[in-house]
Amino acid sequence: MSSIDLKEGVREYWDRQSCGTDIAVSEKHSQEYFEEIEQYRYDVEHEIMPFAQFSRWHGKKVLEVGVGAGTDFLQWVRSGALAHGIDLTSEGIENVQHRLEVYDLECEDLRIGDAENIPYEENSFDLVYSWGVIHHSPDTPKALGELVRVAKPGGRIKIMVYNRRSPYVVYKYLRWGLLAGKPFKSIKSIMAEHQESPGTKAYSIHEFKNLLLQHPVRIVSIDAPATYYDLLPDKPAPARWGAYVLTFLMGLKRCGWFLRAEVEKKA
Ligand SMILES: C[S@@+](CC[C@H](N)C(=O)[O-])C[C@H]1O[C@@H](n2cnc3c(N)ncnc32)[C@H](O)[C@@H]1O
Numbered sequence: 001m002s003s004i005d006l007k008e009g010v011r012e013y014w015d016r017q018s019c020g021t022d023i024a025v026s027e028k029h030s031q032e033y034f035e036e037i038e039q040y041r042y043d044v045e046h047e048i049m050p051f052a053q054f055s056r057w058h059g060k061k062v063l064e065v066g067v068g069a070g071t072d073f074l075q076w077v078r079s080g081a082l083a084h085g086i087d088l089t090s091e092g093i094e095n096v097q098h099r100l101e102v103y104d105l106e107c108e109d110l111r112i113g114d115a116e117n118i119p120y121e122e123n124s125f126d127l128v129y130s131w132g133v134i135h136h137s138p139d140t141p142k143a144l145g146e147l148v149r150v151a152k153p154g155g156r157i158k159i160m161v162y163n164r165r166s167p168y169v170v171y172k173y174l175r176w177g178l179l180a181g182k183p184f185k186s187i188k189s190i191m192a193e194h195q196e197s198p199g200t201k202a203y204s205i206h207e208f209k210n211l212l213l214q215h216p217v218r219i220v221s222i223d224a225p226a227t228y229y230d231l232l233p234d235k236p237a238p239a240r241w242g243a244y245v246l247t248f249l250m251g252l253k254r255c256g257w258f259l260r261a262e263v264e265k266k267a
Contacts (some may be wrong), residue, residue: 001198003138006198007088007116007137009136009197010059010088010136010138011088011089013197013198014025014136014138014197017091018068018069018089018092018110019132019196020037020040020071021033021037021095023036024037024040026071029095029098030102031102034074036124038071038074042075044228045095045137045227045228046227047225047227047256047258048072051158051262052072052075052129052131054072054075054076054078054079055244055246057079057238058081059080059082060081061084061152062076062081062083062084062125062127062129063086063127063129064076064083064086065086065113065118065129065130065134065143065146065147066086066087066088066092066115066130066131066132066136067085067087067092067093067096067110068161069096070095070096072129073085073096073099073107073110074096074103077100077105077106078103083107083108083125084107084108084110084120085107085111086110086111087112087113088112088113088152089112090112091164093111093112096110097110106127114251115143116137116138116142117146118149121267122150123152123153124150124152125150125155126151126152127151127155127157128147128150128155130147130158131158131160132160132161132162134147134161135162135201135202135203140161144211144212145215147178148216148217148263148265151232151265153265153266154265155236155265156186156262156265157217158222158260158262159162159260159263160260160261161201161202161208161259161261162191162195162200162201162257163224163256163258164187164191164226165204165205165250165254166202166230166250166256166257167226167230167243167255168227168229168232169191169202169257171232171235171243172187172191172195173185173187175194175198176192176193176194187202188201203259205222205224205254208261209222212261212263215267216265217265218266219261219262220262220263220264221261221262222259222260223256223260224253224255225252225253225256226247226252226253227257227258230246230256230257231243231244
C-alpha cells in the first residue's frame with residue numbers, strides 16, 4: 001500500500017470515531033458525554049497528567065498534534081496556555097469545537113492538519129505535545145522531524161508512542177500470532193494489522209531514543225511505566241496473573257505500553 005493510501009486509511013479509521021469516545025453513553029457532544037470521556041481517561045491513563053503538567057504551561061504557546069476528541073487539549077485551554085491544535089480528521093476537530101463551546105472556552109487555533117506537514121512556521125512553540133499519534137502516521141520519522149521543527153530553540157517536545165517491549169504487546173502476539181496458528185507472524189505486522197488504524201507501529205525505548213537523537217534535541221526523560229492496559233484488566237484471571245508476573249519481570253518503569261519522551265530543542 002502506498003503511503004498516501006495508508007494515510008487515507010488512517011484518516012478513515014479515526015474519522016469513524018475519535019479515540020476514547022467509545023466508552024461514553026450520553027448524547028454525543030453533550031456536556032455529560034465529554035465528562036464521561038474525561039473522567040474515564042484520567043482514571044485509567046495515570047501516565048498523562050504528570051507527564052503533560054498542563055498547569056505549568058500557563059501563558060505559553062503550546063501546539064498539540066493529533067488532538068483526537070480533545071480531552072488533553074481542553075486541559076491546555078483551561079490552564080491558560082495559548083493552545084493550538086491539529087488533527088488529521090474533521091471528526092476530531094468537530095469534537096473539540098463542540099467541547100470548547102460546551103464550556104464556553106476559546107483556543108488560539110484549531111484546524112485539520114497533518115503531523116507530517118505541520119501548518120506552522122519553524123521555531124514557533126514553547127511546547128509541542130503529541131500523545132499517541134505519530135506511530136499511526138505512515139512516515140513517523142518525518143512527523144517527529146516536524147514536531148522538532150516547529151518547537152522554539154530551548155522549547156520542549158513531549159511525545160508518547162507505543163512501546164513494543166510491553167506485556168500488552170506480548171498479549172497481542174499470543175492473540176494474533178501463536179493462538180491464531182501464526183507463530184512466525186512478526187510483531188510489526190501484528191501491530192500494523194490489529195492495533196487501531198492500519199499501519200500502527202510500536203518502538204522499543206532504545207529504537208525511539210535513536211530516532212530522537214537524529215534531531216537537534218537533548219533528551220530530558222524517556223520512560224514507559226507499566227499501564228492499566230499491560231495488566232489486561234478485561235481478560236480472564238490466568239491471563240491477568242501472567243500479565244502481573246511479566247510486568248515485574250520486564251521492569252515496572254520500562255515495560256509500559258505508553259513510551260513517553262520529553263526532549264528540549266537545542267538552541
Ligand atoms: C490514538 S488517537 C490519540 C488522540 C489524542 N491525542 C488522545 O490521546 O486521545 C490518534 C489520533 O491521531 C490522529 N492522527 C493520526 N495521524 C495523524 C497525522 N498524520 N496528523 C495529525 N493527526 C493524526 C488521528 O486522527 C487520531 O485523532
